[in-house]
Amino acid sequence: MKQTITVFGQGYVGLPLSLSFALNGCNVIGVDTDPKVYDQLSHGITYQTEKHQNISIREILKEQLRQGTYRVINDGAEAVRQTRTIIITVGIPINGETPFYDHFDAACRTVGENIQAGSLVLIRSTVIPGTTENRCKPILEQLSGLKVGQDIFLAYVPERIAEGKAFEEFETMPTLIGAADEESRQKAAEIIRINSKAQIIFSDSMTAVETSKVIENLQRDANIAISQELARFAEASGLNIFEVIKLANTHTRVNILTPGPGVGGYCIPNAFYYLKAKAQELDIELPLLEKARKTNENLPKFIAEKTDALLRLRGKKLSGAKIAVAGLAMKDYSPDDRLSPAVEICKQLLSAGALVSAYDSNVSNAYPFKTETLESAMEGADALLILNRLYDGFDPTDKIQHMAPNPVIVDTRNLIDPKKLPPEASFWKI
Ligand SMILES: NC(=O)c1ccc[n+]([C@@H]2O[C@H](COP(=O)([O-])OP(=O)(O)OC[C@H]3O[C@@H](n4cnc5c(N)ncnc54)[C@H](O)[C@@H]3O)[C@@H](O)[C@H]2O)c1
Incomplete structure (x- = not known):
């Protein structure tokens, strides 16, 4: 029998992830609460530009809808009741400098209220360190009356794709799985192996994996800020920064990113504020990373x-x-x-x-x-x-x-x- 997977959030991560599972033999229910996203996807419309083996994501969407291996619904409760594997890709935006949890919490609550014993929940959103253990797990346990590690299973599995390379990187990017118990780890790995041929690295600390995901993004933010500062120096010296960086990057341990008009998208600009939210709790300062963020902003x-x-x-x-x-x-x-x-x-x-x-x-x-x-x-x-x-x-x-x-x-x-x-x-x- 085909594995059925529910994916919460049908955006830049959730849609290609859902279609990738559908292409690999699963039945996928995509859940999105935004009426525009729901309406467009149910009519086979997406403006994403991902491709898989030269076929556009729009064509893949239409074909999987036609075959019935992918469907989109806006009723998350119904989707959770129909599946034993639930993946959350709903993000945590930053308002000003503060994380806004409402969408993410709502998705966790819908899962908690409807989850059946034996189900697995994978959190793939990028989150503030500690979120899966201290926020998501209590919501799931309190609302379901079920215990993580005994009755239901939970893992933090960060999504590491770059937009534009989603289908390729689901397959080839090493995957981190953080889970506190062995059964959650093994069940998570079974799902990941459906569309990934890459190495899986396990950790028994969900928070360590969450932190590693945030710092992956943060190192790019800081690296780009460095390249901006070097660009000003090169300009004053009458040098071409692109040539200078290309020369430096011939060193096998150097990888300086190139300067541009700034840093955008969901991931990199938010990373500093995710770490800062946790750092404030811990009374830790992050002056270098803060300076890098402000440079880019x-x-x-x-x-x-x-x-x-x-x-x-x-x-x-x-x-x-x-x-x-x-x-x-x-x-x-x-x-x-x-x-x-x-x-x-x-x-x-x-x-x-x-x-x-x-x-x-x-x-x-x-x-x-x-x-x-x-x-x-x-x-x-x-x-x-x-x-x-x-x-x-x-x-x-x-x-x-x-x-x-x-x-x-x-x-x-x-x-x-x-x-x-x-x-x-x-x-x-x-
Ligand atoms: N975009 C990327 O390249 C990328 C890469 C790696 C990780 N991530 C992380 O993945 C997560 C998702 O990013 P994205 O770019 O796909 O965001 P997105 O905004 O494109 O998609 C999120 C979707 O979730 C939907 N949603 C909101 N509340 C919901 C709910 N309660 N139930 C169901 N759906 C709901 C929204 O309508 C939206 O369509 C974020 O945490 C992001 O940091 C993104």
């Missing part, structure tokens, strides 16, 4: 101010200028505009009085300043900000001739060859 402002300074050298200024923006997503090729520095840069430009026209072929969300084509965004613009690589080979150089005279080009992605620019263009690379 400040980048959109830096880019907007840099654009203004470059315009001023041309006798213009942001106020009243037309600014074309290429890229709204949080990273290259991505449809994900959550906490996107590109969106924040647009807001900074707008608040300085600029007229912003932004183009991104991958982002489905509407913005008042979004245009249908890159041509219309660049037509007559005083400056062009390249914030993302929209597709392989993306290069807007040939459209610069349609910009205003003496245009300013700001390249945060190392895409433009300055030798190909018209001589009157002023060029700045991060």
Whole structure:
């Protein structure tokens, strides 16, 4: 008989994870409480751009819906009653600097109220260290009257995929399983082996695994902040930071990330605040990591101010200028505009009085300043900000001739060859 799995949350993690299990022979019930997500998915619509063996996630979704191996519902209670394996991928957003648990808690409560004896719960969301042991487990036990490790089973299994590589990385990324008892560990491993060929590493501390997931993200945040500081140093030295980093990275133990317009998406910007929430409980300070986070948060402002300074050298200024923006997503090729520095840069430009026209072929969300084509965004613009690589080979150089005279080009992605620019263009690379 086919294994049935319920996955709470059908977003960037939950949907590809569900479809990956469906492709590997399971019946999957995807639960999402957002009526828009539920409605779109039940009609076979997703704007995610994941691919599996060159087949788009939208095609996979349609096919699995057709076969009945995947279905989406908004009634989590019903889904839990129909399955013995429940995976939670509902996130904990940060409001200001504070974790907002409501969605995550609601999912845990629905599971706790409806879970049957013998069931397994896997938490795959990224969480504040201690959440599974001290928050999720008590909710499950109190609401079900069942005991973890005896009647029901619980493990923390962080999701480590990068958006855009989900199907590949479910299969190839080593998986961490944190669980306090042997039965939970073994049951969790059986589920993970369904769609993973990679190594499984066990820990009997769920909190250790949760902390490791947060610091994986944090090291990227700090690494990117380092690259930004080095970029300022290289600029002042008249050096190309991309070349300098490439040279340094030839050392087998060095891996410096490249600078860009900032850090966005769900994972990396939240990581510091997840650790800080726990650190405050422990009365521990995290000054270096805090500085790195603030450095990255400040980048959109830096880019907007840099654009203004470059315009001023041309006798213009942001106020009243037309600014074309290429890229709204949080990273290259991505449809994900959550906490996107590109969106924040647009807001900074707008608040300085600029007229912003932004183009991104991958982002489905509407913005008042979004245009249908890159041509219309660049037509007559005083400056062009390249914030993302929209597709392989993306290069807007040939459209610069349609910009205003003496245009300013700001390249945060190392895409433009300055030798190909018209001589009157002023060029700045991060
Ligand atoms: N996006 C990534 O690349 C990535 C990678 C690794 C880990 N993570 C972690 O995975 C988790 C999910 O991230 P995401 O990017 O998929 O988020 P997402 O916002 O895309 O998806 C979460 C979904 O959960 C739904 N939801 C909210 N409350 C619910 C409830 N009570 N029951 C059912 N569904 C509910 C939301 O409507 C949303 O569609 C987060 O903890 C994130 O940090 C994300």
